[in-house]
Amino acid sequence: MKKTVNKLLVWLLAGMMCVSTAACGGAPAAGTSTGGNSGNTSVGGNTSGDTSIDVGTSEEEIPGVTNPYSLTVFNFDGGYGHEWLDAAISRYKKVRAGKEFTVDGVTYDGVDFKVTNDKTLMSAMATSGTHYDIWLEEQVPYNQLIRSDKTFAKMTDVMTEENPYEPGVTLESKLSAQQQEFYKVTKDGETDYYGLPHYAGYVGIVYNKYYFDGYGWYLKDGYNKADLVEDIDACFTDDATARTAGPDGMKGTEDDGLPTTYEEFYALCDVITGTRTPISWTGRHREGYLSWFTQAMMVNHEGLEQGALNFSFDGTAENLVVFNEDGSVKTDADGNIVTESVAIDAATNGYELGRQAGKYYAFKFLETIMERGYHTDGAVNPTYEQTTAQEHFIDGSGLDALEDMPAMLLEGVWWEMEAAGILDAMQQSSGQDYRQRYAFMPLPCATEAEAAERAEKAARGENYYTLMDTHNTICAIGKEIKSEVYPIAKDFIQFIYTDESLAEFSKITNTTKAVKYTMSEEDKAQLSSFGRSLLSITEKADVVYGYAKTSFYQQNEMSLINYNQKYSARYTSDSAYVTISVDEFRKGKTAAEYFRGHWIYEKYKWDHNEVIK
């Protein structure tokens, strides 16, 4: 009897150990995480109802290839996944089939791939000593890795020679001038490329277009401003022809009826409240996500040149908020904040960028959301994962009430790949194409003047959005690659950077690469609604990257590209710092107080040599 009881207890304990599986992630994304996928994957989507794209499998054998060479690839398998890589590999293997080459005296008739899909970041991989022929990574301290002679091989010829798969085009021509300057590094008297950009990591607001269309959460053209306070419902309409022109100032475009200013955004939140909860984000990772979002809001206001100052610390800051003697934000008679221009010298006054007006407005935006309760409970819940936030955004059935379901989600553009499992499941259960329900919202402007300026730019055909790429990604060749294998790696990189491959990447991930490329209308039609809206915005946007070619950036690269504690504050020079997890706003601090605290936090770093000057 005792023996039986003991046995039962052992089984019970063993079963409890399975609780450890709770540490595993949420619904699996399409494909596997060990390279290759098991078959066709339902990704992307198109308006005709055909929701699957045949991505092939990177493990399929190519007829006629008897002795392929294995190229090793490390792919950061984060939100963007690896399905796009599997598809590219599948096509490339067919292209390379039968083309012989020799490595170490052995003749190969094709190329196979050994892909490591992992979430280890570049800086950790660099010190691991593990060699890969090709690296696809993010959050890369590019200059530091090259300087320490780790990991990346020179690849100038890859960038500057004509792409055999795209005649007349070089990879270098797909980079912006800023990217070309950054990715070329001078070392030992020689200037070379050591990598090129991979995907673009933007953060913003995803909205549920299905609900917006259904409930008519679009601003009505000609609405009365007084009604924003007195009769909010009168300001919104479900009539597609009666909407405002939207952020681009042009009627008949996709952004019609979307909020152009903060004020309109708050009104949108008011009209959503009661039916749904306006906005949500991950409470567990709010420090990182809100830092990214603040940066995005900041560049949205400041623009390309002023936004880029936050990395170069070299130039004139033109929108620095002036403080009164008591530390409060100075305003004019109309209530607008007063700004000034200051020449920035990294060594002496780089901290002054802490009072950029864009940051003030970003804090103001978050303060209002917290103050008015526009957010879900999960946004302040330290256990609320981003996958749970996505799940509740897509499928509110796990919530206590439908009113708790968010209508908007503060997320990165990779969210659809992360939520692929939930989207597929909802699609299967409902029979509806869930990938046509969401869209990327242009960030609203802080003031009407700014919104008007944006509309004017749009009318002139200029770029009128400014986005922040927060991810510092890279595609590079491994330093230890054999000289005979280098041409194969070069060939593969040139292959995956053709417009066709880049378009395929976008079709699968519904995101964009951080290089210039065009997609045909047929390709765009295969994107999800979110992908199309994102592409629509990026096509008209300047992008601020986490790059610079100044001494200050070189010495502080890791700190500058890292977003933890980036928007912290300290209220006096003698108080401990606090982080941008909006708990401060919930504790009663105002945006103005936090903004000044952020400036003090930055000043403290300069005064106490916490930055390397």
Add this chain to the structure above:
Amino acid sequence: MQENEILNANNSSEKAEKFLVNCPSCGVTLKVSDKNYAFACPNCQHLLGIKKETRIVEEVVLEEQPLEETCPVAATIAADEAAPAIDTPIVAETPIVAETPIMAETPVVGAPVAASAIPAKKKKISKSNRADLIFYCIFLAWPVLQFLVFYVGVNMNSILMSFKKITVGPAPEFEWRIDPFTWEQYGKVFDWLGGPDFRNMIGVTLKSFGITTLAFPLGLLFAYYIFKKLPFWGGFRVILFLPQILSSVVVALIYKNFFVECVPLLFPGTGNLLDPVTGQPFTLLMIYNIWFGFGTSVLMYSNKMSSIDDEIIESAHIDGATGVKEFWHIVLPLTYPTISVFLITGVAQICVNQFNVHQMFQYSADPSTRVLGYWFFIDVAGKFKDLQSVDGAAELPFYAAIGVILTFITIPIALGTRWALERFGPSED
């Protein structure tokens, strides 16, 4: 009485030889005679017996060794006038009656004899011993190498790094110039030590350490409860050891979700207790640390308690000591060395102990929960992610210097704690 009868019986059967031996505990010289009893040292109360054996004075090769190898001399054999002259001093083979006889279970050989009393003979290592030695060396080579590389090497590198400084040359090369020796980082560290962040963090750290240390009597009581096999002791053992068996990430996740999701349902109105604004995150963090810390400490304490001789417990019972008295006078003193180890290592690790803050709050820890160890983790590991060389990140020498300074602060505190515990704590004897 009974003992005396036995003594007399033995005494009458043969003439007792007198010997001088050293107490193996305190070293005091004792006059003993050879009989079948152990005795107690009148100086330190150490129980010992004496075994009379033949000493090997010269090692021989394996084949020539006698079948029974006797142990080398460990007891002082300095003959007095009554003692027989000894050419090769020996340890007695049979237990010898002391002047105050006390029964001992196993005979114990005493301390080494003075060199002048024993002719020294050169030891040669036998072939089998050489083989054993080689095996031990090979067996230990890998852990020693790991220690040298990952402890000594890493710490030496950190110390050297703390004296370095990076400056960047002009464009376009931006060549890094490394100043191999400068005190600049230490200047920055002293500035940081005087700053508000360190003040806040050291305050939270000391508070956290104090609370978790004050809870150690609970661990001791739990261990005693398990040791005494009181009702449901097995269940307690499982509950206390469970956090150690499961992944700490899983345990933290379960714990957080319990207080965030379950408690508000069970007790409406409590809300999210981990909320930094409306909840009690620090309190819950401390409860978690105390509960999580029970596993290792209870295991060690209960093991130590299990090693206490049953005879001592029984003799305590005979003397009327049970329950609290038994715990206070017998169990606690004998467990004290283990307790000391935990307290001393806790003090030594105070600056790097995260107190599970990152598992609970990731990068969003409120200042009220931000301890030094957590800050080290998010600021260094979070930002630099294994860029552990000067070539990797120019910002690292500053953190290396912090580590050196805090080490110099922590070492004397840890040594002082050890001295205080040894000085003022109960003696195992």
